[in-house]
Amino acid sequence: MSDGNVPRQADSGAIRIGTNALKRKSYNREGVFAMIDELFIRAFKAHQQQGGVFHRDSDRAHEVFQMSTISALSQGLYDGEITYAQLAQHGDFGLGTFNGLDGEMVAFDGKFYQIKSDGKVYPVDGSLKAPFAVVMFFDPTVKFSSDDETDFKAFQHAIDGAVPSKNLFYAVKCEGDFKLIKVRTVPRQKKPYPPEVEVAKTQVVSVCRNVRGTMVGFRFPDYTKGINVSGYHLHFLNQSFSAGGHVFDFVVSEVRIEIDVVSNLHMAVPESGEFLTADLSKDQTEAIRKVEKNKDS
Numbered sequence: 561m562s563d564g565n566v567p568r569q570a571d572s573g574a575i576r577i578g579t580n581a582l583k584r585k586s587y588n589r590e591g592v593f594a595m596i597d598e599l600f601i602r603a604f605k606a607h608q609q610q611g612g613v614f615h616r617d618s619d620r621a622h623e624v625f626q627m628s629t630i631s632a633l634s635q636g637l638y639d640g641e642i643t644y645a646q647l648a649q650h651g652d653f654g655l656g657t658f659n660g661l662d663g664e665m666v667a668f669d670g671k672f673y674q675i676k677s678d679g680k681v682y683p684v685d686g687s688l689k690a691p692f693a694v695v696m697f698f699d700p701t702v703k704f705s706s707d708d709e710t711d712f713k714a715f716q717h718a719i720d721g722a723v724p725s726k727n728l729f730y731a732v733k734c735e736g737d738f739k740l741i742k743v744r745t746v747p748r749q750k751k752p753y754p755p756e757v758e759v760a761k762t763q764v765v766s767v768c769r770n771v772r773g774t775m776v777g778f779r780f781p782d783y784t785k786g787i788n789v790s791g792y793h794l795h796f797l798n799q800s801f802s803a804g805g806h807v808f809d810f811v812v813s814e815v816r817i818e819i820d821v822v823s824n825l826h827m828a829v830p831e832s833g834e835f836l837t838a839d840l841s842k843d844q845t846e847a848i849r850k851v852e853k854n855k856d857s
């Protein structure tokens with residue numbers, strides 16, 4: 561960090577990174593990545609000094625809140641009890657779905673959106689319910705940007721290489737110019753609900769090209785398999801609020817990435833309905849991988 565080309569920190573951890581910042585071929589532990597590392601280490605230390613819990617005000621704990629489990633969703637438990645009005649008490653940033661698996665939810669900048677299989681985006685009424693959702697009050701401590709073209713693999717690789725621990729939770733917001741982004745939404749299901757692998761056969765996959773937009777999501781540790789999607793889970797909404805969904809792949813440039821390091825997970829499950837009698841002992845790892853990552857093996 562001794563040469564004069566190192567960008568100076570602008571505000572609260574914000575830093576602008578020069579060329580090739582996120583390209584896989586440029587990945588190393590030197591230069592710009594050392595700077596991302598430093599940002600993470602600083603954020604991590606601040607996090608530890610606060611005892612891991614930032615209570616910004618009396619009722620906003622610095623925690624990830626999740627409703628139900630990804631395994632339960634995978635098995636077809638598509639009706640939850642929690643309303644979006646209740647969910648909003650736990651966060652206004654995150655992702656999820658709706659009762660009956662009626663599309664994809666993405667929330668950021670204090671607003672919730674529903675992306676239905678008709679390809680349209682709707683504001684979320686507080687009375688709608690969520691069988692599965694992950695939300696928090698986003699308070700990013702690591703911010704960086706890059707002009708360069710980055711794909712999903714390089715994006716994951718860059719962040720994975722910089723995080724101080726793979727065993728914490730990371731909330732991610734990424735705004736950029738998407739050369740392409742492959743997203744899916746799912747059509748509303750009727751009872752008896754089929755498992756998600758069956759629903760995936762009728763999912764609507766679209767590729768948006770040359771759109772500016774925002775990806776929102778989380779990186780969950782491997783040890784949370786079955787509880788949540790391990791690794792990255794991102795949802796997307798374009799700038800004109802007309803398209804989006806669950807992210808399978810992308811190529812982005814002019815990107816600004818913000819990350820919140822979190823060590824608290826608050827999980828709630830339904831207190832009535834099918835959840836109480838469902839057999840949730842089965843390993844859903846492969847089914848989840850197929851549905852969430854669009855991978856067969």
Ligand SMILES: [Zn+2]
Pocket residue numbers: 655664793794795806807
């Ligand atoms: Zn999703």
